[in-house]
Amino acid sequence: MKKQLYVLRDILGTNQKVAAEIKAACEERGILVLNLMSSPGAGKTTLLEKLAERLAGRHRMAVIEGDIETERDAERIRAKGVPAWQITTGGACHLEARMIARVLPEVSPDIDFLFIENVGNLVCPAGYDLGERLRIVLLSSPEGDDKPKKYPKAFLTAQVLVITKSDLFPHLPFDVERAKSEALELNPGLQVFVISALTGEGLDDLTAFLVASREALRAGHA
Ligand SMILES: Nc1nc2c(ncn2[C@@H]2O[C@H](COP(=O)(O)OP(=O)(O)OP(=O)(O)O)[C@@H](O)[C@H]2O)c(=O)[nH]1
Numbered sequence: 001m002k003k004q005l006y007v008l009r010d011i012l013g014t015n016q017k018v019a020a021e022i023k024a025a026c027e028e029r030g031i032l033v034l035n036l037m038s039s040p041g042a043g044k045t046t047l048l049e050k051l052a053e054r055l056a057g058r059h060r061m062a063v064i065e066g067d068i069e070t071e072r073d074a075e076r077i078r079a080k081g082v083p084a085w086q087i088t089t090g091g092a093c094h095l096e097a098r099m100i101a102r103v104l105p106e107v108s109p110d111i112d113f114l115f116i117e118n119v120g121n122l123v124c125p126a127g128y129d130l131g132e133r134l135r136i137v138l139l140s141s142p143e144g145d146d147k148p149k150k151y152p153k154a155f156l157t158a159q160v161l162v163i164t165k166s167d168l169f170p171h172l173p174f175d176v177e178r179a180k181s182e183a184l185e186l187n188p189g190l191q192v193f194v195i196s197a198l199t200g201e202g203l204d205d206l207t208a209f210l211v212a213s214r215e216a217l218r219a220g221h222a
């Protein structure tokens with residue numbers, strides 16, 4: 001039992017080291033790295049498609065996609081004219097920093113945003129730093145307003161909560177205030193956005209926040 005614990009600590013220790021290297025390399029260039037995590041289907045790729053439309057022409061972005069199988073999400077992003085790399089984990093249910101480090105040399109250093117879409121899973125991705133400056137957890141309304149306290153680690157370690165699929169609120173017993181207050185009880189520092197990729201609600205505010213976060217990063221490294 002004790003031996004197992006040491007092995008786990010070593011893996012996480014190595015992950016932390018690689019993540020710190022990624023963070024330093026990207027931030028030195030003024031690249032804002034974001035790690036998107038949620039359960040499967042909460043709307044990560046759809047949000048990235050919408051952000052690609054909103055940032056187009058003004059800011060440069062790239063996306064690293066994490067999935068167990070298929071190139072589908074990277075293809076969706078490329079269809080928006082945004083460079084995207086697909087990591088297929090072949091079974092692993094989260095991304096690790098070394099997987100990002102392997103792709104990073106192919107990513108242009110002249111970008112403003114590097115979005116990493118984690119494997120759809122609200123549990124273990126939260127245990128792996130990928131070098132991000134902002135961790136974004138998404139919670140979609142069909143999942144239920146009780147999820148933050150049931151799956152606390154993602155909400156505890158994120159800086160941003162995006163509640164998605166607000167267009168479905170009228171059809172669901174989803175109490176958005178409960179979802180927000182549960183998350184904020186866990187982590188009072190969370191920035192909360194309520195969005196719908198279908199109606200566009202909240203997308204301008206979220207885009208403005210991301211642009212401001214990236215400007216703050218660049219100012220800090222000027
Ligand atoms: N009604 C509604 N549906 C949405 C919204 N955003 C995404 N969806 C739908 O939700 C489904 C899943 O969306 P994705 O963006 O693929 O979700 P994901 O989090 O990337 O999924 P994984 O990568 O498999 O974890 C798709 O059918 C989307 O069309 C929204 O704002 N409103």
Ligand SMILES: [Mg+2]
Nearest residue numbers: 044045073117
């Ligand atoms: Mg996806």
Ligand SMILES: [Zn+2]
Nearest residue numbers: 092093094124
């Ligand atoms: Zn996992």
